[in-house]
Amino acid sequence: MQTIFLKIMDTYLGPLVSVMSRPQQPRQIVKPATVLLIRPGGIGDAVLLIPAIDAIKQAYPECTIDILAEKRNAAVFDLAAGIGTVYRYDTCSGLSKVLRNRYDAVIDTEQWYRLSVIVARLVRSPVKIGFGTNERKRLFTHPVTYSLDDYEADSFLKLLQPLGITASAALRTPFLRIPEAASLTASSLLVEVGVKRFVALFPGASVQEKRWETERFVSVAARLTARGTTVVVIGGREEVAIGEEIVKGGGVNLAGRTSLMETAAIIARADLLLSGDSGVLHLAAGLDIPTVALFGPSSIAKWAPRGGGGRVVSTRTTCSPCSRYGTIPPCRHDVRCMADITADEVALSVESVLAERDGRKKKCEGQ
Known part of the structure; x- marks a missing residue:
């Protein structure tokens, strides 16, 4: 209000x-x-x-x-x-x-x-x-x-x-710091649900046009679970019900259980964050955590994360980006820029970023 x-x-x-x-x-x-x-x-x-x-x-x-x-x-x-x-x-x-x-x-x-x-x-x-x-x-x-x-x-x-x-x-990542109290709470919560390594998934968005279909998040989560990757859904009270749908095939729903600081602390422990263009996505960028970002109406040049590695998934329709100064005009094309992003390409992007991260980690351990 x-x-x-x-x-x-x-x-x-x-x-x-x-x-x-x-x-x-x-x-x-x-x-x-x-x-x-x-x-x-x-x-x-x-x-x-x-x-x-x-x-x-x-x-x-x-x-x-x-x-x-x-x-x-x-x-x-x-x-x-x-x-x-x-x-x-x-x-x-x-x-x-x-x-x-x-x-x-x-x-x-x-x-x-x-x-x-x-x-x-x-x-x-x-x-x-x-x-x-x-x-x-x-x-x-x-x-x-x-x-x-x-x-x-x-x-x-x-x-x-x-x-x-x-x-x-471009030279200042990470630029966020996690308060100790939030870090301890996040650690305890992850221990409570039995999670160590995981992919964080945020299905929310500030405006409807930036949202990706819940069914496609469900599909990606199921595919990651099948390959042995734990999925942790994060978000506020608005994402609780969506989170329950996403983790039906496996994973943990922490939506609605954490403050903003605690959400940031959980992201800081993730191998990767999957999200649309959102404030949560920028938390990951500021923490130098890899991301797979779903972009439709928003400008990739202006809003896509920098630092931490990752991918931007976008269909790059002729009418996108259409957002200007935070305002998205009424869409005459049923928000095709988001609807045409497939679960397969998103899952492949997540798997690719995870493989690159594991490869870098092994290389460092071998030195």
Whole structure:
């Protein structure tokens, strides 16, 4: 409900305020001692923002970095080091606390919507940095160019250029750390269900168009089980029923039994993660775990995992990718880009990545 309200506010209030506001003037940037990062949205964007947080800390070790996030993604920042306070973007108390603070720089990491830049404008800070993708650029002292073709972690790193920071996400994996408590809980849970080596499978997605058919997940899980590979289904309460279907032929369903931190800790112990384009997929990328990623509406260049090895499975239909700035238009083709991905090619991709991993492990052991 909170997310829907924020989107309504953005749709009707955001453009009006952006256009009526006086354009910001560039300000000279000195060594920042305090920075606020605004990150509304889902888990994936929050995960891919963490390399930028690391880059700020590396350039300015004494800098205090606060985050303004939403309920659905705030927990992600427990996987990052060096963060001050995480405030809530979708609560009055969180916003009021941030508006009482003063920062040397505010960085709005939202890519398109306007409500976050209005918040950035209200925060007491001489420097306002963000993507100049529409009229929102009027409210920044330092608008930054955004490309739909750049890997999203690299896009976030570009926001640091006005601070004199240049960095590349490609060289910084793994960039997530697992809290000790979550690691211990995940270990105990895996011992409880009798699992050691396994493939993690996440069947969920934030939007329906990114979902792959449950029956095909069932088929892949059955094939992996037949070859002696244990399948562990992960996810939230929304994936519990799907998980039960998937593991009927063998495997373990842990969906709905773990927090986000504990889910990350389980992924960190997996041989591989199979998932569609999702926040969970980016957790695996940040942990340097191999992935087999199913891509349809989303841009492979912008969102496919880097690091850890793996495969992207996509039918590459002529109308995909169609997602722009997190929005997928109504599909006139029954989402063929996902429907045409077969269980056979996904299973083969999983088996191939596992074989490569085993081959590298044997080679290292032989040296």
